[in-house]
Amino acid sequence: KAGVTQTPRYLIKTRGQQVTLSCSPISGHRSVSWYQQTPGQGLQFLFEYFSETQRNKGNFPGRFSGRQFSNSRSEMNVSTLELGDSALYLCASSFGGVVKNIQYFGAGTRLSVL
Amino acid sequence: DQQVKQNSPSLSVQEGRISILNCDYTNSMFDYFLWYKKYPAEGPTFLISISSIKDKNEDGRFTVFLNKSAKHLSLHIVPSQPGDSAVYFCAASASEGGSQGNLIFGKGTKLSVKP
Numbered sequence: 001k002a003g004v005t006q007t008p009r010y011l012i013k014t015r016g017q018q019v020t021l022s023c024s025p026i027s028g029h030r031s032v033s034w035y036q037q038t039p040g041q042g043l044q045f046l047f048e049y050f051s052e053t054q055r056n057k058g059n060f061p062g063r064f065s066g067r068q069f070s071n072s073r074s075e076m077n078v079s080t081l082e083l084g085d086s087a088l089y090l091c092a093s094s095f096g097g098v099v100k101n102i103q104y105f106g107a108g109t110r111l112s113v114l
Numbered sequence: 115d116q117q118v119k120q121n122s123p124s125l126s127v128q129e130g131r132i133s134i135l136n137c138d139y140t141n142s143m144f145d146y147f148l149w150y151k152k153y154p155a156e157g158p159t160f161l162i163s164i165s166s167i168k169d170k171n172e173d174g175r176f177t178v179f180l181n182k183s184a185k186h187l188s189l190h191i192v193p194s195q196p197g198d199s200a201v202y203f204c205a206a207s208a209s210e211g212g213s214q215g216n217l218i219f220g221k222g223t224k225l226s227v228k229p
Contacts (some may be wrong), residue, residue, distance in 0.1 A: 004157070006157075033217070035217075035219075042128055042219055042220070042221040042222065043158075043203065043205075043219035044219075045216045045217065045218065048216050055218050057203060058216070090157055090158070092157075092217075099145075099146065099209045100146055100163070101146060101167065101207045101209075101216075101217065102160055103160075103217060104149065104160060105150075105157030105158045105159070105160075106157050107155070107156050107157045108156075108157050
């Protein structure tokens with residue numbers, strides 16, 4: 001069974017640009033969550049999508065947005081990039097139950113903002 | 115305010131001995147706890163979990179203990195192996211309240227197992 005796939009693995013952008021990251025979940029999983037990992041803040045929850053609807057949202061500005069398609073694939077978009085957006089962005093998928101919420105992670109997209 | 119805390123940034127253990135990683139939480143709504151292992155340049159890998167209705171869960175060399183009254187959990191690795199060297203994250207979720215469906219992570223403990 002294929003795992004969670006994130007593309008691209010690495011990205012370099014400049015301030016002010018926008019970026020779109022992609023995530024393909026494990027087959028059968030309907031929930032996709034996104035996390036940002038930085039050395040200072042650790043792993044922080046961005047948002048979760050379930051059946052094409054945002055079900056939960058973390059404490060990030062509106063420049064961070066996402067969507068989920070009917071095949072459960074998800075994209076995350078960051079507009080007007082700032083230097084502080086440089087981070088590892090991780091996507092995780094799960095069956096979507098709020099109880100016993102085991103999430104399986106992709107390898108991440110490393111975003112560098114110059 | 116950190117809801118999940120791993121107070122030891124690093125831990126060094128001799129091969130064959132026990133590794134004990136600790137985690138504290140503040141939110142009493144958390145009812146499911148997980149441990150993940152992470153190697154550099156990879157995503158976190160799920161290791162083991164425990165529901166709040168239990169106080170212990172075992173899977174091979176890994177055992178997680180939960181003390182609800184102290185809001186504390188620990189991961190025991192016995193025996194430790196060099197391949198266990200990685201960063202370990204504790205995570206929690208709630209089936210009710212503001213954290214349902216997402217995981218709240220600690221900042222991790224880097225475990226080094228020396229041959």
